[in-house]
Amino acid sequence: MLSQKLFDEISAKISETIAASPAKDIEKNVKAMMAATFARMDLVTREEFDVQQEVLARTREQLAGLEARLSALEAASAPAPGSPEEQANLGLS
Structure with a gap:
């Protein structure tokens, strides 16, 4: 001591x-x-940085959801393989 x-x-x-x-x-x-x-x-202050970081994270989540939704819509609207529509698109008819 x-x-x-x-x-x-x-x-x-x-x-x-x-x-x-x-x-x-x-x-x-x-x-x-x-x-x-x-x-x-x-x-910027730390608080402002943290707020913008949260906004960016939410925006990325929304973008990922929209990309998945777009892929699903594109897959649903694409003609089936071997269908007359696909053959017409390929110039095979």
Whole structure:
């Protein structure tokens, strides 16, 4: 436990030193500069990204369903093999 207490004391002293040093001002200035840069960039929030990801997933599901439905309709409307309609389409009549 002595080592944990010593570690905590050293950590507190380092934090106090950094808070009183110019490093704290530099950190604050860098954060402000980065925030301004990010504000100028056309970035989206995580929430907006997640919403768009859900929309895309639903759209993909709908597309897969429509593709399956189209395939079924095409198969149902295709002439049977050997039928006069198919032979006419192939120029065999």
